Amino acid sequence: MNVAPVFSDIDDSPLESAEAMEARLFEIGARRYHNLHPFHRMLHSGKLNKGQVQAWALNRFYYQSSIPIKDAHVLSRFRDRNIRLEWRKRIEDHDGIAGDEGGIERWFILTDGLGLDRAYVESTKGILPATRFAVDAYVNFVAQRSPLEAIASSLTELFAPTLHEERIVGMLEHYDFITPDVMAYFKRRMTQAPEDAQFALKYVKENARNPEERQAVCDALIFKTNVLWVQLDALYHAYVSGHVPPGAFRPEVNG
Amino acid sequence: MNVAPVFSDIDDSPLESAEAMEARLFEIGARRYHNLHPFHRMLHSGKLNKGQVQAWALNRFYYQSSIPIKDAHVLSRFRDRNIRLEWRKRIEDHDGIAGDEGGIERWFILTDGLGLDRAYVESTKGILPATRFAVDAYVNFVAQRSPLEAIASSLTELFAPTLHEERIVGMLEHYDFITPDVMAYFKRRMTQAPEDAQFALKYVKENARNPEERQAVCDALIFKTNVLWVQLDALYHAYVSGHVPPGAFRPEVNG
Numbered sequence: 017m018n019v020a021p022v023f024s025d026i027d028d029s030p031l032e033s034a035e036a037m038e039a040r041l042f043e044i045g046a047r048r049y050h051n052l053h054p055f056h057r058m059l060h061s062g063k064l065n066k067g068q069v070q071a072w073a074l075n076r077f078y079y080q081s082s083i084p085i086k087d088a089h090v091l092s093r094f095r096d097r098n099i100r101l102e103w104r105k106r107i108e109d110h111d112g113i114a115g116d117e118g119g120i121e122r123w124f125i126l127t128d129g130l131g132l133d134r135a136y137v138e139s140t141k142g143i144l145p146a147t148r149f150a151v152d153a154y155v156n157f158v159a160q161r162s163p164l165e166a167i168a169s170s171l172t173e174l175f176a177p178t179l180h181e182e183r184i185v186g187m188l189e190h191y192d193f194i195t196p197d198v199m200a201y202f203k204r205r206m207t208q209a210p211e212d213a214q215f216a217l218k219y220v221k222e223n224a225r226n227p228e229e230r231q232a233v234c235d236a237l238i239f240k241t242n243v244l245w246v247q248l249d250a251l252y253h254a255y256v257s258g259h260v261p262p263g264a265f266r267p268e269v270n271g
Numbered sequence: 272m273n274v275a276p277v278f279s280d281i282d283d284s285p286l287e288s289a290e291a292m293e294a295r296l297f298e299i300g301a302r303r304y305h306n307l308h309p310f311h312r313m314l315h316s317g318k319l320n321k322g323q324v325q326a327w328a329l330n331r332f333y334y335q336s337s338i339p340i341k342d343a344h345v346l347s348r349f350r351d352r353n354i355r356l357e358w359r360k361r362i363e364d365h366d367g368i369a370g371d372e373g374g375i376e377r378w379f380i381l382t383d384g385l386g387l388d389r390a391y392v393e394s395t396k397g398i399l400p401a402t403r404f405a406v407d408a409y410v411n412f413v414a415q416r417s418p419l420e421a422i423a424s425s426l427t428e429l430f431a432p433t434l435h436e437e438r439i440v441g442m443l444e445h446y447d448f449i450t451p452d453v454m455a456y457f458k459r460r461m462t463q464a465p466e467d468a469q470f471a472l473k474y475v476k477e478n479a480r481n482p483e484e485r486q487a488v489c490d491a492l493i494f495k496t497n498v499l500w501v502q503l504d505a506l507y508h509a510y511v512s513g514h515v516p517p518g519a520f521r522p523e524v525n526g
Contacts, residue, residue, distance in 0.1 A: 025518035048517045145497035146504065149404040156411055238518075242400035245516055249401065250501075253508040261500055262303050263280035263493075 026238060031230035034221040040234050041217075045175040048241035051182070055248040055256065060182055062190025064256075067267025069191065070130050071255045073123075074265055075147045075247060078140050080123045080201075082151045084110045086158055090170075093163040102215055109208050122201035129198030131271065142265030146250035154243045161236070164229060168220050168236035172244060173213035177206050281493060286485035289476040295489050296472075300430040303496035306437070310503040310511065315437055317445025319511075322522025324446065325385050326510045328378075329520055330402040330502065333395050335378045335456075337406045339365045341413055345425075348418040357470055364463050377456035384453030386526065397520030401505035409498045416491070419484060423475050423491035427499060428468035432461050 026044055031037045050056060058064050059072060087106045094100050112118025127137045136142065158166035180202040187194045224230045254260045255267075265271075281299055286292045305311060313319050314327060342361045349355055367373025382392045391397060413421035435457040442449045479485045509515045510522075520526075 054514070146401055146404070146501045149401070149408040149498075149501060152408055152411070153404040156407070241517075243404075246401045246404060246505075249505065249508055249514065249516060252514065253504055253512070257508070257512055259309070259504065259507065261497075261504060 026234070028231065028234075030227040031234070032227060034224070034230075037224060037230040037233060038217070038221060040230075041171060041174070041237055044234060044237050044241065045172070048238065048245070049172060049175040049179070050241065050244040050248055051175065051179045053245060053248040053252075055252045056179070056183075058256070060186030060190075062186070065267075066130070066191075066193055067271050068251075068255045069193075070127075070132055070267055070271045071265055072251055073127050073130050074132060074137055075143045075251060077123055077127060077137050078143050078147050079151050079247065080110070081120055081138075081140075082155055083119075086155050089155065089159040090163075090166045093158075093166055099219075106212060119201055119204065122204060125200055126198045129195065130193065136270065142263075142270055144250045144254055144264050145261060147247050150243045150246040150250075154240065157236075157239060162232065164220065164223055165232055165236040167216050168224075168233040169240045170216045171213065171220070171233075171237045172240050173209040174217065176209040176213075180206050180209075281489070283486065283489075285482040286489070287482060289479070289485075292479060292485040292488060293472070293476060295485075296426060296429070296492055299489060299492050299496065300427070303493065303500070304427060304430040304434070305496065305499040305503055306430065306434045308500060308503040308507075310507045311434070311438075313511070315441030315445075317441070320522075321385070321446075321448055322526050323506075323510045324448075325382075325387055325522055325526050326520055327506055328382050328385055329387060329392055330398050330506060332378055332382060332392050333398050333402050334406050334502065335365070336375050336393075336395075337410055339375075341410045344410065344414040345418075345421045348413075348421055354474075361467060374456055374459065377459060380455055381453045384450065385448065391525065397518075397525055399505045399509055399519050400516060402502050405498045405501040405505075409495065412491075412494060417487065419475065419478055420487050420491040422471050423479075423488040424495045425471045426468065426475070426488075426492045427495050428464040429472065431464040431468075435461050435464070 026047065027040070031040060055072075059069065064072075084107045087103060087110070091100050091103045091107070094103070108116075108118070110119040112121060124134055124137070128134065140148075154169065157169055161169075184199050184202050188196065188199065220233045224233045254264060260266055281302065282295070286295060310327070314324065319327075339362045342358060342365075346355050346358045346362070349358070363371075363373070365374040367376060379389055379392065383389065395403075409424065412424055416424075439454050439457050443451065443454065475488045479488045509519060515521055
C-alpha cells in the first residue's frame with residue numbers, strides 16, 4: 017500500500033527477454049540469498065552455542081508457521097484452478113495430509129530436540145519483533161501486490177537445496193545436541209523446494225511479458241531476500257552481539 | 272491478519288479500571304520507550320560520527336513520511352466527524368497547511384543540513400529493510416486492527432517531548448554539523464505531541480470499557496514501542512556494529 021521499494025545494489029537495466037530475467041534472478045540469489053549471512057556461517061560451522069541455536073529455531077518457527085497463511089493468500093489470488101491445485105501442494109507440505117505430518121510438525125521435532133517447550137514455541141511470545149515484522153511483511157506482500165509478484169517472491173526456493181544440504185551436514189557434524197531425526201524438516205525440503213521452485217520459475221518466465229513486469233519479478237525476489245536477511249540480522253544483533261530487546265527469548269531464562 | 276502478538280516482560284494482570292490502564296501505559300513507556308535504546312544514548316551524547324547520524328536521519332525519514340499515510344488509515348476508521356476533525360490535524364502537522372511547511376519538510380531541513388541529497392532521501396532506496404518492515408507494520412496495524420487499537424498505538428507520543436528536549440540539547444552541544452535551524456522538526460513536535468497525546472489518552476480511557484479492551488490498548492502501545500525499537504536495533508547493527516545489509520546506505524559512498 018506504500019511506495020514501491022527501490023533497490024540499489026543490483027543492475028536494473030531493462031530486461032528484454034525471459035532469459036535475461038532468469039539470469040538476473042540467479043545474480044540476485046548469488047549476491048543476496050541468506051546463505052551468505054554471517055549468522056548462517058556460524059550456525060553451520062559449529063560456532064553457536066545451544067542457546068543461540070534455540071533462538072534461531074524459535075524465531076524461524078514464526079516464519080515456518082506463517083508460510084501456509086502466505087500460500088493461502090497466493091492461492092486466493094488465482095481464478096485459474098490449475099494454479100490453485102499446484103499451489104495447494106505447498107499448504108499441504110507445511111500443514112500436513114494423511115500419512116504426512118507436514119513441515120510445521122517437523123519443525124516442532126527440531127525445537128523439541130533443542131529442549132524448547134512446544135507451547136512456548138507455538139505462542140510465538142518470545143520471538144524478536146523484527147522477525148514478526150519481516151514475516152508479516154511477506155504475508156502482506158503476497159496479499160497486496162500483483163499475483164505475478166506474489167509468485168515471484170517464492171523464488172528464493174531456487175537457492176534453498178544447497179543451503180539445506182550444507183546445514184544438515186554442518187549441524188550434524190558440529191553440535192552434539194543435533195541428531196539426524198531432528199533434521200527431518202530440511203531433508204524433506206531438499207526434494208520439495210526444487211519442484212516448487214521450477215513451477216514458479218516457469219510461471220514468471222511465461223507471465224512477465226514486458227521489461228516492467230520482469231523488473232517487478234526481480235524486485236519481488238530482492239524483497240524476499242530482505243525478508244530472510246533481516247531475520248538473521250536481528251538474531252545476530254540480539255544473540256551474537258548480545259542486545260536482546262525487551263520481552264524477547266533469553267536462553268538462560270526460557271531455554 | 273495473523274495471530275495476535277503476546278508479550279512477556281510487562282505485567283498482564285486484569286485491568287479493572289481506566290486508571291489502572293493509565294498506570295500500565297506509563298509503566299510500558301518507562302520500560303520500553305526508545306529513549307532507553309543505546310543508539311539514542313550515543314546519538315545524544317556525541318558518540319556518533321556524521322555518517323552514523325546521516326544513516327539515522329535517512330532511515331527515520333521513512334518513518335516520518337509514512338505517518339500521514341498511517342493517520343489517513345486511522346481517520347478512515349471513524350464515522351464520527353469530530354474524531355476525524357481532531358485526527359486530521361495530525362496529517363496537517365506532517366504534510367503542511369498554508370503558512371506552515373509541515374513536519375516532512377522540516378525533516379528535509381535536517382537531512383539537507385547533514386549533506387544528504389534530497390532526491391536520494393525521498394526515494395527511500397538506501398534505507399534498511401528492517402526500517403521498511405517496521406514502519407509498514409505500523410501502517411498495516413492501524414488499517415487492520417480495531418479503531419481503539421489504532422488510536423492506542425499513537426500513545427508513544429506521551430513520552431516524546433522529554434526525548435526531543437534531550438535530543439535538541441545533546442545534539443546541539445555535541446555535533447558541529449548540527450545547528451539550531453536543522454533541529455526545527457523536534458522543536459515543533461515539543462508542542463504538537465503533548466496535545467495529540469492527551470486526546471489519544473482521553474479517548475482510550477473513555478472507550479476501553481472492559482479488561483480485554485484495556486489489555487488491547489496496552490498491547491497496541493507495546494507493539495508501537497517495538498516498531499520504534501526495531502528501527503534503532505537495525506541502525507545499531509548496521510552502522511555501529513558495522514553489518515550494513517546488501518543495497519543499504521553506505522556513508523562513504525552515499526553520504
